[in-house]
Structures are given as structure tokens and as C-alpha cells.
Amino acid sequence: MNEAMLAPDSTRPSDRASGEIRLVDVTKSFAPGSYAVKDINLTIPDGSYCCLLGPSGCGKTTILRMIAGHETPTSGEITIGGQSVVGLPPVRRGTAMMFQSYALFPHLSVLDNVAFYLKMRGVGKDERRRQARAMLERVQLDHLRDRVPAQLSGGQQQRVALARSLITNPRVLLLDEPLSALDEFLRLRMRGELKSLQAELGITFVHVTHTQPEAIALADLVVVMDTGQIDQAAPASTIFNQPTTPYVARFMGGQNVLTGKVEGQSGELLRMRTAEGWTFEMPAGQSPPAPGTTASAAIRRDRVTLRKRDAEGAVPANAVPGVVEATEYQGSYIKVTLNTGMVHAFVANVGDAAYAAEPVVAGDAVLASWLPADVHVLTKPDLGDAGVPYLDISH
Amino acid sequence: MKTSSGRRPWTFYALAAFFALFVLFLYGPMISVLVLAFQGPSGALDFPLRNPSLIWFAELAHPKGTGDVIGAFNRSLPLALIVMVLSVLMSVTAGFAFRRRFHGATLLFYTAVASLIAPGLVLSIGILVMFRFLDLPAAWYSSALGAHLSWALPFGLLIMFAVLGRLNPSYEEAAYDLGASRWRTVRDVVLPIVFPGIIAVALFGFTLSYDEFPRTWLTAGTKNTLPLEIWTMTTNVTSPALYALGTVTTIFSFLLIGLALGSILVIQRRRSAQR
Numbered sequence: 001m002n003e004a005m006l007a008p009d010s011t012r013p014s015d016r017a018s019g020e021i022r023l024v025d026v027t028k029s030f031a032p033g034s035y036a037v038k039d040i041n042l043t044i045p046d047g048s049y050c051c052l053l054g055p056s057g058c059g060k061t062t063i064l065r066m067i068a069g070h071e072t073p074t075s076g077e078i079t080i081g082g083q084s085v086v087g088l089p090p091v092r093r094g095t096a097m098m099f100q101s102y103a104l105f106p107h108l109s110v111l112d113n114v115a116f117y118l119k120m121r122g123v124g125k126d127e128r129r130r131q132a133r134a135m136l137e138r139v140q141l142d143h144l145r146d147r148v149p150a151q152l153s154g155g156q157q158q159r160v161a162l163a164r165s166l167i168t169n170p171r172v173l174l175l176d177e178p179l180s181a182l183d184e185f186l187r188l189r190m191r192g193e194l195k196s197l198q199a200e201l202g203i204t205f206v207h208v209t210h211t212q213p214e215a216i217a218l219a220d221l222v223v224v225m226d227t228g229q230i231d232q233a234a235p236a237s238t239i240f241n242q243p244t245t246p247y248v249a250r251f252m253g254g255q256n257v258l259t260g261k262v263e264g265q266s267g268e269l270l271r272m273r274t275a276e277g278w279t280f281e282m283p284a285g286q287s288p289p290a291p292g293t294t295a296s297a298a299i300r301r302d303r304v305t306l307r308k309r310d311a312e313g314a315v316p317a318n319a320v321p322g323v324v325e326a327t328e329y330q331g332s333y334i335k336v337t338l339n340t341g342m343v344h345a346f347v348a349n350v351g352d353a354a355y356a357a358e359p360v361v362a363g364d365a366v367l368a369s370w371l372p373a374d375v376h377v378l379t380k381p382d383l384g385d386a387g388v389p390y391l392d393i394s395h
Numbered sequence: 396m397k398t399s400s401g402r403r404p405w406t407f408y409a410l411a412a413f414f415a416l417f418v419l420f421l422y423g424p425m426i427s428v429l430v431l432a433f434q435g436p437s438g439a440l441d442f443p444l445r446n447p448s449l450i451w452f453a454e455l456a457h458p459k460g461t462g463d464v465i466g467a468f469n470r471s472l473p474l475a476l477i478v479m480v481l482s483v484l485m486s487v488t489a490g491f492a493f494r495r496r497f498h499g500a501t502l503l504f505y506t507a508v509a510s511l512i513a514p515g516l517v518l519s520i521g522i523l524v525m526f527r528f529l530d531l532p533a534a535w536y537s538s539a540l541g542a543h544l545s546w547a548l549p550f551g552l553l554i555m556f557a558v559l560g561r562l563n564p565s566y567e568e569a570a571y572d573l574g575a576s577r578w579r580t581v582r583d584v585v586l587p588i589v590f591p592g593i594i595a596v597a598l599f600g601f602t603l604s605y606d607e608f609p610r611t612w613l614t615a616g617t618k619n620t621l622p623l624e625i626w627t628m629t630t631n632v633t634s635p636a637l638y639a640l641g642t643v644t645t646i647f648s649f650l651l652i653g654l655a656l657g658s659i660l661v662i663q664r665r666r667s668a669q670r
Contacts, residue, residue, distance in 0.1 A: 070568055089571065090571065097568075097572045100565070101565065103563065103568070105570075105588070106588060116573050117574055165572075168573065
């Protein structure tokens with residue numbers, strides 16, 4: 001047995017082996033001919049907080065369970081800290097998983113739940129209880145050690161589940177929708193606690209969620225998934241500001257997607273024309289699509305300016321005409337939804353000061369315009385076949 | 396609960412009367428038997444109760460005119476215990492097997508529970524004929540045991556399927572995640588969680604066997620079980636000793652049920668109360 005295998009059992013953080021996770025061409029199929037995930041290639045750096053984000057059924061939980069050792073990939077390789085883990089049980093991988101409903105053992109006290117791992121390793125009663133108490137003290141639950149899980153609140157159960165996982169001294173902590181069972185207030189608090197815990201422990205966290213704000217708030221690396229494949233894996237700010245596909249742009253919210261034909265390039269600016277005849281420009285970037293091809297671009301909602309429009313005049317470049325469908329007060333800004341005749345509504349998030357200067361109401365004809373710098377080309381054109389789940393969950 | 400005006404609708408009284416009648420039918424006979432078991436030496440098989448005494452209980456212990464009650468009990472009790480143990484073992488293991496959806500599971504399930512529908516007396520005749528044909532001796536520990544299992548086992552299976560079907564698989568995954576072997580997972584996690592269900596199976600197995608008449612009638616061989624003995628007594632014993640026997644067996648059954656329910660309660664209290 002080598003060093004890396006022994007490391008998860010050691011108690012000194014300095015001895016901890018690398019928690020870098022690498023998935024190479026991983027495919028999982030539960031029934032012949034259909035894939036839960038297909039050809040996944042992903043590297044999660046050691047000590048990072050990674051969120052797997054996507055709608056239900058996109059395969060994010062399957063990936064998590066394959067890393068945990070609760071599913072075996074149909075093909076492909078998974079390594080943790082450089083060593084292949086396919087076929088190894090969870091304890092030998094140095095992973096620990098926190099289950100969606102926490103899966104605390106209902107017949108055991110909080111203390112015995114936390115001590116379960118040590119009991120399985122044959123640690124004596126006094127010693128394992130001492131260690132479990134120390135772990136409970138870390139999550140500030142030592143005073144509840146004699147309760148059973150049914151007597152705890154959701155937030156307390158989550159912390160017990162954390163303590164039970166962390167006592168295995170893992171190099172990777174896997175969290176399956178850890179916040180979904182909590183109410184809104186508790187969710188925000190536990191979100192903060194998870195983030196600071198990860199920073200404190202310095203181990204790799206992989207967190208599965210279907211909620212965009214959760215992923216953006218927590219993750220160093222956001223992996224956006226769609227029907228068994230990774231659409232984009234990047235830091236949160238990149239995912240939010242520079243989504244590469246129409247799916248990611250829509251799923252993360254905050255972006256409008258326009259699709260058209262590439263007309264040409266003048267200097268640094270690429271010009272596109274939509275089927276409606278509207279034209280707009282954007283920075284061409286590294287590898288712009290060829291003239292004549294269909295391409296899509298994303299425009300940030302909060303960079304759109306609205307002006308009332310009375311005449312049926314020509315539409316200038318970098319603008320779309322529309323009719324206000326709804327306005328929604330959001331505190332610091334007003335979310336204005338426009339009907340432009342396109343499949344998806346066009347949304348402008350207008351700052352409260354700008355809105356006060358020129359308020360619009362439902363039924364108003366307006367022109368939405370923006371600067372080329374706030375647009376960027378997507379790598380895939382929007383052909384209307386990508387799923388559009390949970391549109392507008394985030395504002 | 397009273398309505399705000401304080402008047403109850405007539406349906407309340409109608410349903411209350413119906414319920415009272417139901418309770419009377421449920422416990423009336425039992426109480427009659429219990430009271431008449433204390434009939435005096437000169438008393439008859441029905442009311443009134445004259446010179447209350449315990450002589451009929453004494454007669455049970457030292458049979459003169461009555462049948463071999465003690466002997467019947469000494470067969471019924473071990474039979475019920477064997478049926479109980481076998482029901483638990485088979486139901487629990489079958490319950491585990493059926494958690495994985497294997498090929499033909501549904502067919503196998505219906506085959507196993509179909510004997511619930513088969514009429515007991517017919518089954519009893521069938522088993523006897525089969526034992527004769529195979530030239531095997533019919534006795535309480537062979538043919539009657541099989542007949543009782545055909546009755547108790549389906550109930551056990553139904554209970555365990557329901558209990559294990561509701562068991563969240565993530566408990567077992569969590570145990571695996573924490574380094575438990577398959578056997579430790581069963582011993583330390585699954586069995587303690589489903590233990591109340593196991594007690595229910597044991598209780599059903601025991602009482603269904605202990606009380607069973609139709610399936611025992613022809614399969615018990617030459618020696619009677621307790622229900623068969625009581626039935627024989629109703630035809631040829633005309634003394635209140637019958638009531639004394641009824642009282643003793645009823646109390647025995649209640650004690651057993653109380654014991655089982657009590658242990659479930661203790662477990663649940665231990666789980667939910669602060670220790």
C-alpha cells in the first residue's frame with residue numbers, strides 16, 4: 001500500500017494526499033443505448049470548491065456518485081490525487097459523501113452517528129466517542145450528542161452529517177444537493193458555513209446543485225451540465241459573464257441570446273444580422289465564426305438601455321425593438337421583459353435611477369440598445385434544441 | 396368535539412349507538428367466557444354465575460373428564476415458535492432479495508402469497524393426501540408445520556416487503572461510504588432500523604399458527620394442537636372447564652401481543668427520547 005492510500009486515515013492535515021480529481025472519457029450507461037453521462041473530461045484541482053450545476057436528470061449526481069464509488073463508470077478513468085480509484089470502496093478513495101437527505105442513522109444518537117466510521121474500523125468505544133465529541137465540538141453540536149436525528153432541526157442534521165463525513169479525514173468531500181432540504185434563511189447561512197469550512201480544511205469539495213446563485217456564490221469552478229455532457233467548466237465569473245453556449249447563457253440567467261448570420265468583420269468588431277433584419281456588433285475575440293455561418297451572441301441584461309419609441313422608424317444597429325410585457329421591481333433594479341417577436345423574451349435589468357428617469361409600463365413600445373463591448377460570441381449557435389430549464393430563476 | 400352551538404347532529408348519536416353495538420359484539424362474548432370460567436361446581440354452561448370458584452381452572456391442570464389440554468399446549472407452543480422463527484428468517488431474507496428487481500420477481504411474489512386465497516380446509520386435505528401419497532407420517536411438526544407456514548409466511552412477506560421497500564437505500568450507501576462491510580451494514584444499520592417490522596412478522600407468525608384451525612384439522616396427525624383440542628371439547632365436554640381454557644389461552648395471547656408491542660414501544664422511545 002502506498003502513501004496516498006494511507007493518507008486519508010492520518011490525522012495531520014500536512015500529510016494529506018492531493019485531492020485533485022480527474023475524469024477521463026467517463027461514460028455511464030444504466031441501460032443499453034442510453035447514457036446518463038457521456039465522454040466526460042474534467043479536472044477538479046486539489047483544494048478547490050467545485051459545483052456541478054444543471055437541471056434534474058443532467059447527470060451531475062451520476063458524476064458525483066462515480067467519484068464517490070457508489071457507481072462504477074461504464075468506461076473511462078477516474079483518478080484522485082493521481083491514482084486510479086475505479087473499483088475501490090469509498091474509504092480507500094479518501095472520499096466522503098454527504099447525502100441529499102443526510103441519511104443519518106435514525107436508531108443511533110448523534111454521537112454514535114459521528115463515531116460510526118471509527119466503530120467500523122474497530123476503534124474502541126471510549127476512544128471513538130472521544131474523537132466523535134471532538135468532531136461535534138468543531139461543528140458546535142456537542143451539547144446535542146445524546147439526541148437522535150429525528151430530534152434535530154434541518155440545519156443541525158446537516159452539521160451532524162458533515163461531522164460524520166469529516167471524521168473519516170477525507171481528501172475529497174462530496175455533497176449531493178446539501179442545501180435543498182433547508183428553508184431559505186438557513187440555506188444562506190449554511191451556504192456561508194460550507195464555504196468557510198472548505199477554506200479552513202483546504203480539501204476538495206464537490207457540490208451538486210441545480211441552483212445557479214448557490215453555484216456562483218460557492219464555487220471556484222462551476223461545471224454546467226446539460227443532458228449528460230459538460231457545457232462549460234470555468235470560474236463562476238467566467239460562467240456568468242462569458243458563457244460559451246446559449247444553454248449556459250440562458251441557464252445562468254443574466255444574459256439575452258440573439259442568433260443571426262455573420263456578415264463580416266471590420267477591425268475588431270464582428271457584425272451579425274438577425275432574421276428580423278436587426279444588426280449588431282461585438283468584439284470578434286480569438287476565433288470568430290466565419291462569415292455566412294449562423295452564430296449566437298449573449299448580451300448582458302444589466303447593460304441594456306431602454307428608450308421609448310413612437311415612430312415605426314428604422315432600427316439602428318446594436319438595438320432591438322419590442323413591447324414591454326411586464327415590469328418587476330427587484331429593489332436596486334427593475335426587470336423589464338420585452339416581447340420582441342423572438343422565441344425567448346428579451347430582458348433588460350434597468351437600474352432604479354435610470355428607470356426613474358424614464359419609466360416604462362406594460363404595453364409601451366421601446367427600443368432596447370447596448371454597446372458592442374457588452375456582447376460576446378457564443379461557441380455554439382442557438383438552434384433551439386438546447387433545453388431551457390429553470391429560465392429566470394435568478395433575476 | 397362539540398360544535399360552536401353545543402348541539403350534536405343526530406348522526407353522532409346514530410354512529411355512537413352503532414359503535415357501542417360493535418364493541419358489545421367484540422368484547423361481550425369474551426367477557427361472558429371470562430366470567431363463566433369462574434362458575435361454581437353446581438353451575439351450568441350459561442348464566443347465572445353460582446358460587447364463583449376456581450375449580451375449572453384446577454381441572455385443566457389435572458384433567459379428568461376433559462381432554463389432554465396440557466399435551467395440546469405442549470405441541471401448539473413449539474409449533475407456533477418454529478413457525479415464528481421460520482417466518483422471520485424467510486421473510487427477512489426474501490425481503491432483501493426482493494429489494495433488487497430481479498427477473499420474474501412479480502411472478503414469484505404472487506406465487507408466494509397465493510396461498511392466502513386458497514381455502515384452509517381444502518389445503519389441509521391436499522397436504523394430507525400428498526403426505527399419504529409420499530408415505531410420510533402426518534404430524535404437528537411436519538405436515539401441520541408446512542400448512543401453518545403456507546398461512547403465516549405470506550403475511551410475513553407482505554410486512555417485510557412494505558418495511559424494506561420503505562427503507563431509504565441511502566442509509567446503506569452511507570454505511571458503505573463510512574467503511575462498513577456488507578454484513579456490518581446489515582447488522583449495524585439495516586436490521587436495527589427494520590426491527591419493529593421484524594417483531595410484527597414474529598407476532599403474526601406466532602399468533603397465526605397458535606390459533607390456526609382449518610389448516611391443522613387434517614394435518615396434525617393423531618395428536619391434537621390446542622385449537623383442535625378446544626374444538627373437540629366443545630363437542631364432548633359439557634363443563635365450564637371449556638371457559639377456563641378459553642380464558643387462559645386468551646390471556647396468554649394478550650400477554651404475548653403486549654410483550655411484542657411493548658418492545659416496539661421501548662425501541663421507539665429509545666430512538667426519540669433524550670438519553
